[in-house]
Amino acid sequence: MTPFDTRRLIGDLVVTLDADVLGGAYPDRDLPQEPAPHILARHDITAGAVASLRAALFDMASGNDETLASAAGGTALPAAESSAHGEPPAAGGAAVVPVGALDLRDPLGAVREMERLAALGVRAVRLFPDEQGVEAGFPSVRHVAGRAAALGLTVLTGGDVRRFWQPFTGLGLRVVFLDTHFYHLGDFLVAAADEPGFHTSTRLLNSPDALETVAGEIGADRLLFGSRTPYYEPLVPLLRLATGDLKPDEVALVAGGNARRLLLGEPS
Template identity: 70%
Template sequence: MTAFDASKLVGELGVTLDVDVLVGAYPDRDGPPGTPRSVLDTLTAHRIRAGAVASLRATLFDMRSGNDEVLALAASDDTRGEVVPVGAVDLRDPIGAVQEIDRLAELGVKAIRLFPDEQGVEAGFPSVRHVARKAAGLGLVVLTGGDVRRFWQPFSGLDATVVFLDTHFYHLGDFLVVAADEPGFHTSTRLLNSPDALETVPPDRLLYGSRTPHYEPVVPLLRLATSGLKPDEIAAVAGGNARRLLG
């Protein structure tokens, strides 16, 4: 049996900015160590020039030290240009989270990332709305996990710019309904792998995301490369929209 070669279908497609990249490891599950160099090498191997990078250390253990590691990575001569820093905040500590958001904004960070599933936080918890208001008030982009059918609610009516990283194609209709009333709502392509999912979303609302190294980047690459989008739309999804939002 001949192995399937996705590279022939992906062709020359390159991504200028992947909106969903992590460094670090989950202590409670098997997976890659997520060292910065190994993560960036994985991106390079898939023709992904840069990633919007957040820290699992900041997510699971200590916001400040984890975020400082990402900031240092973005500033390093060895990795400058490959990393757009994203601040992770802990929704279990809403007071500390908004203090960290203020600190990150003063340091020039343009986006924060929420990990509700990893932190055991539900969309209706007051902490989520509290953090959403703070981020929107500062004009920060929010990258958030969680089921879009619930996690759209804390951001509604705030004129917030949000990228829903876990939109599944089964829930795409729900995203489209809420996004029609919220011009700042966007979605990652990671789980939109049905035959017509990408073509259904306005191309200016789509951002390529891979969740490297905890997901296989070739899957969303293959879907984008074989989509029915026009070349300029593919370029927008493959980094143009992310650059517009994250600077």
């Protein structure tokens, strides 16, 4: 039997910015065996938008400061939080684009942290509603979304898109829905048709025509490659992008062009 050659199928695809990367550890999961930047680099992903689980789950300021320090040092957070073990961040691997993680359980503190990060040049924040037990109708979500819009920040958010689209409407906000499942793609497309700032990660769009459907309905400029490294396997979204029917210029947008526009302010 001929082995399944993923490298041959992926070919020369290079992702220049992965929009969904995590630094640090979940308290109830095993630590990843390899730091995220090393995993990304092995898969020809040259940069990752990293958000801190420490900031999301424990302390916003110290967690986000770790991410900022890792970006300044050209590395990403190690699998285990460096402050807990007294070890420096892992060297080498993909570059880090810092994303501020916010705690929606503390909306006033989240706004203060967002303002602090914006003053430091951070261009995007990430929301963790599922991990924090926050529902789309909670006042905190709309409050944080409104302030993010006023600050000109891009919001990356988890959560079921069928509910979490609602608090971001009518604000002129740039939002990337990180958990859009191909079963729910129709709902995303209906919502995004009226909201030009709505974008989606490709992580769970693994049906045979999901990426092509988005490109045909609202444009490939609404798709961002995401892998959720190191807690998910980047091979699946890489294979889907490399073997699909998007045009080369559309692949380039999805493989980093759109993320660099939203998260770094680069032209398309």
